[in-house]
Amino acid sequence: MTKLRDVAKLAKVSTATVSRVLSNAGNVTEKTRRKVLAAMEDLNYQPNFLGRQLRKMETKTILVVVPDIANTFFSKVLRGIESVANKNGYQVLMGDSQNKSENESEYLNHLRYKQVDGVILLTARTTPHLVEELSDSYPIVLACEYLEGSNIPTVSIDNISSARKITSHLIKLGHHRIAHIAGPKNVILGRDRLKGFEQALAQNNLEIDQILIQEGDFTYESGYRLMKKLLALQNPPTAVFAANDEMAIGAIKAIKHCQLSVPEDIAVVGFDDIQMASIFEPELTTVAQPTFEIGSTAMALLLSLMKKEKLNMKQFVLEEQMIVRESCGAKSNVIDSS
Amino acid sequence: MTKLRDVAKLAKVSTATVSRVLSNAGNVTEKTRRKVLAAMEDLNYQPNFLGRQLRKMETKTILVVVPDIANTFFSKVLRGIESVANKNGYQVLMGDSQNKSENESEYLNHLRYKQVDGVILLTARTTPHLVEELSDSYPIVLACEYLEGSNIPTVSIDNISSARKITSHLIKLGHHRIAHIAGPKNVILGRDRLKGFEQALAQNNLEIDQILIQEGDFTYESGYRLMKKLLALQNPPTAVFAANDEMAIGAIKAIKHCQLSVPEDIAVVGFDDIQMASIFEPELTTVAQPTFEIGSTAMALLLSLMKKEKLNMKQFVLEEQMIVRESCGAKSNVIDSS
DNA sequence: TTTAAAAAAGAAATCGATTACATTTTTGAA
DNA sequence: TTCAAAAATGTAATCGATTTCTTTTTTAAA
Structure with missing residues (x-):
């Protein structure tokens, strides 16, 4: 050398x-x-970068912690992050926490050890305490998920209101008995989307039947399994709101396996608008998050943080969009009523 | 501090x-x-790791360069890599080259700059020359893809023979006019699968009709677009071998949009066995790569390289498996003939 | 031509940890 | 008790680049 x-x-x-x-x-x-x-x-x-980095105490590298790289939703957010990062001379590295909070904390240590200049967390399952503490000393931005009652810079959509909207959509289509295949209770996204679901029911004076709320883990398999369970009920639901598209697809698959069809027998809606949502049959009614924009905004925020700029705004709530396709039955309805 | x-x-x-x-x-x-x-x-x-790293000239971190994180095939390979890496005290970072060779070279510089101790490339589109040169001085392992006539440590399956097998499978099912939606010509995987396809035809004395060979880029969209093109032919194929599952699904979608059905009108097979292959309808006949094992083997190989161990074997070819599902029509055939 | 200011270049400290080598302390056999 | 060997600890160099502080050189106005 x-x-x-x-x-x-x-x-x-x-x-x-x-x-x-x-x-x-x-x-x-x-x-x-x-x-x-x-x-x-x-x-x-x-x-030799190590020499330079030691002296300058910076790495020009940021780390993005993803809960599950197999979930394509996150890859789009990553593209947004990368686009802004690269323009500003930063490298982006990814860490896959595999949905385990141990791994998440492990990755956060990269900050302490000065291996990266900043971190964007696309998952916040670690003890809030730890993230809060680190956030005092190091540049951290939360994207997609957030921490309740915390002041950490965050970019996300309003999950409660989006969930409420899409549930209301089902109610407007005439459904009274709606099930919710929820995300994990320990993930804020899961709790928020459940909350929105319950708000919609309450607003429309519909009773909340706890048996219709099943907690999944955002995987296809859990959607399939829980839908089977719902179908086995004496009084099964006529519509299902799954907390993400993967579980929605699992649910639809389960319904089909029981010789029923979507949306005719049971309407299903999802959340996220992953690529499969528009490829799968029936095409999925879902909520599209502005993924690229979430990523780019988060990275822009992180840049300000790293430059120690004064921030007049630390928390961003972006606009989501409900996308009505086939699986909720709205389109066939429209045709019927025309 | x-x-x-x-x-x-x-x-x-x-x-x-x-x-x-x-x-x-x-x-x-x-x-x-x-x-x-x-x-x-x-x-x-x-x-402070920077201090330690500078002194020891090692980072205990390896980098995996992925051509496209949105492709779930790679996430499974990553899991295999991580499992071995973590057991040995190594952190795994990912870089998304977005299928661009510039990005790939960019990431390779992490080696030169001593930012990581080793690299696993899940893509080798960079000028072979550069990879070869770096491989002399730094630990690099190629997984999934490989470099022709090169001696760089590699872990992959035999793409030519797998492609030949699955094409032969279509021929055995009675197809004579088989199309191939190929991968990009500049990617070895694309070339190999095409080669296997051609070998199968030749072995069965079938003519190779160049119009039936269309070059895609491994995306759903390209599969869809090229299938439409094939369907527009005067004499369209009765079966299609797509070089990966995403393009196969795109092709099926195109066929359906033309009011034809799979496998009845046209049989379709893919490659990789991504999760969607068994969820999509019809379920996809495809080639399952031992993804986790590819990853773990590659990481084990990289560890040896980093320890500067003498290697008695540098190139591993793992066993793949053809998975027969609905989209090729074999199952309905079996039922017919029973 | 002189001289003050500006520009260019150099010397040496520094970033934070590791480690070769030197020194001190402990151990235990004679 | 003595003393050599072993164990514990300390000193200072080192990894490779950056940067502060000086010194030297150049520039240009007087």
Whole structure:
């Protein structure tokens, strides 16, 4: 490994001068600059980042912690993050927490150890306490999920109101007995979407039947399993709101396996608008989050944080959009009523 | 930031002793050890990795470069990598090259700059030259893809033979006019699967009609678009082999949109066995790669490389498995003939 | 030509931990 | 008790680049 000092020696200048050439800092004659560049070329010199990072105490790298890389929803958020990061000279690294809070905390240590300059959490299952504590000293942004009653910079949509809207949509279509395949109770998204679901029922004076609320874990399998359970009820639901698209697809699959059809026998709606939502049959009615924008906003926020800028706004709630497709039966309804 | 020196001062020992306690190096009395640990506790000391890394010239981190995180196939390989990595005290970071070779090269620079100890490439679109060159000096393992005529450590399946097998399967089912929606020509996987396809035709004395070979880019959209093109032919194919599941699903969708059905009118098979392959309707006949094992083997290989162990075997070809489901029509055939 | 200001270049400290080597302390056999 | 070997601890160099502080050189106005 040739190092800066070797370049300096060959070019017959000091290490300081080489460093100045390296960082384009100015105050270097064109003549010396050429001499140094030639020496670098000669020795095929590559600066060692560890040295630079140690001195500058920065890595120009940020870490994104994802709960589950297999979930394509997050990949779009990542694209948003990367687009802003790269424009600003930052590298993006990903860590997959695999839905385990231990892994999440593990990744957060990268901050303590100065391995990355900042972190965007697409999941906040770690003890809120830890995130709060770290957030005091290091740049952290939460995206998609958030921490209740916390002041940590956050970018997300209003999950409660979106869930309320899509549930109301089912109610408007004439359903009274609506089930909810919920997300995990320990995840804020799960709790919020449940809350929105319950609010919609309450607003329409519908009773909340606890047996119709089943807690899944955002996977296809749990959607399938819980739907089977709901179908086995004496009085099964006529509509189901699943807390994400994967579970919704699982639910539809379960319904089909019972020789029933969607939306004719049971209407199903999901949440997230993953790619499969528009490919699967029936096409899924769901809530589309502005994924790319969530990512880019989060990264912009993180940049401000890293620059220690004064923030006049730390929490962003972006607009979501309900996308009506086939699985809720609205379209066939429209045709019927026309 | 409290540093090692502060701990040493508080514990009234030398920095060397603190370092020894930190690394459990032994040669420290239990008494001093306690004193040091107490001081660390007191100051809430967290070692700075940059310092350690610079000195030891290692980061205990490896980087996995993925061509497209949105493709769930890779997430399973990643799980295999992580499982072995974590057992050996390595952190896994991911970089998404977004199918661009510039990004790929960019990520490879992490090696030069000593930001990671090793790299696993799940994509090798960069100029072979660059990878070859880096591979001389740094630990690099290729997984899934490989470089022709290269000696770089690699873990993959035999794409040519798998493609040949699944094409032969279609031929055995009675198809003579089989199309291939290929992967990109500049990706070895694309070329290999095409080669296998052609071999199968040749072995069965079927003519290769170039119009039936369409080059896609592994995305759903390209599968859809190219299938539409194939359907518009005067003499369309009766079966299609798509080089991956996403394109296969796109193709099926296109067929359905033309009021035709799969497999009755046209049989379709894919490659990879992503989760959607068994959820989508009709369920996809495809080739299942041992994803987890590819990942774990690649990581094990990388570990040996990083330890500079002598390798008696550098290239691994793992067993794949053809999974026959509905989309090829074999099952309905079986029922017919029974 | 002189001289003050500006620009260029160099010397050496620094970032934080590790470690080779040196020194001190402890151990235990003679 | 003595003393050599082993164990514990300390000192200071080191990893590679950046940066502060000086010193030297250049520039340009007087």
